[in-house]
Amino acid sequence: MPADHAQRGRAARHAQPPAASEPSAPQPAPRKRAPITLERITDAALHVIAAEGYDALTVRRITHVLGTGPSSLYAHIVNKDDIDDLVIGRLCAQVVLPEPDPALWRSQVRDVCGQLRDQFLAYPGVSRAALAMLPTNLETLRVNEGLLAILLAGGVEPQTAAWAIDGLFLYVSAYAVERSLVEQRQKRADHAWVLGRDELVSRFEALPADRFPHIRGHAAELTAGSGHDRFDFALGLIVDNLPGHASRA
Template identity: 40%
Template sequence: MTDTELPLPPWRRGLPKRARPARPALGQAQIVDAGLRIVTEEGVEAVSMRRIAAVFHTGASSLYAHVANKEELLQLMFDRICGDIDVPAPEPGRWRDQIRQLARSSHAVMGRYNDIARAALATVPTGPNALRVSEGMLAILLAGGVPPKVASWALDRLFLYLVADSYEGSLHAQAAAGRGVTEGEYGDTFAEQLAGYFENLPAERFPNLRANARVMTSGGQDERFEFGLDLIIDGVARYARS
């Protein structure tokens, strides 16, 4: 008789077996939560099915019952954060201010999650939260008298601007962290180096870059974001019916 076949002593019979700690129920929401924690701390590249499975002390195969692959997971993560974006009810007389408000909210939310904006590049987010934002933005533009075609294309261009600017901002933040400096310090250093480079270009070939080097490299990230936002909104306003 082996050790595993030994009978229980009389004083152990009838006692309940020692239960193993129960694992928390694994569902799509828990997987998305884990993915967002990883992307916030380490970025999109650190997110993988195997990495998330390790959080739950299980194998990657157990995740596929809830998420098809990493690409779907990233889309679910992006849609989750879209739920934090404030979408105002349309007020026709304030449509420009409302689009600006919605754009700022979207940009701020994406900025809180490292480089999550990367997940929205080269795709069209179609989750319920992303659709809520798109529907709200389109409703504001239409209420302001912007023709449907212009409003629809403006929605696409504005979203691309928000995503690209947010993603670039995350790259600057990562570069600053890698150098052990603040984002402001990194931006100032980079701007100074770039201005110096422009000023030393051959004058006969690049007279305008040389002459305007300091202007081209002036302004902080927030200031430039607002400038770009104004360009888009003012451009759309040309088409709006009074």
């Protein structure tokens, strides 16, 4: 048996090698999957919100967009609240802050709030993530710092300025939530009860005059406004009544 084994080995060593085949075309190296980063997680989260609304934002949905598993995300985040923080931080990063001008401080506050509103409205329902959020993200803090600088330059007392910023963020967030809810309902076939202005005026004017004399008599005023007229009005109630320096706007 040992001799036979040796012979087979020797024969194998002396055997003619097989004819060389034609060289095959070089195969491309497999593409490496991009690493999971906070930037990619934020991008995926905003993609989900823009396409499906804030209610669709979950860790599982983000992992599907990224083509990975939950463990890959949890190497970077603690929970869903972390994703909310990243998203709001990214949107705040898009806000351009002016150099505080004591003569224009009221209009500067309005401009910053308008920018924040537009960022929130671009992603339906996302401002819900901003409600009750502690501003610890550096980009969110950057907007707070900018508003505080503007208000202080305008002569607003520090405590008043601090609470004003809180009220401004709450109003901007709530306004964006309401707009996104109305737009969402208008897209659904089972929410045909969302009324246009003409229909709403007609209903108000048809109310019993003895019970609703003021609503009936001022139906046009109660339903007036287009675009962001109501936002600008309510924002003005806050900003214009802050005690500070007189300004040109």
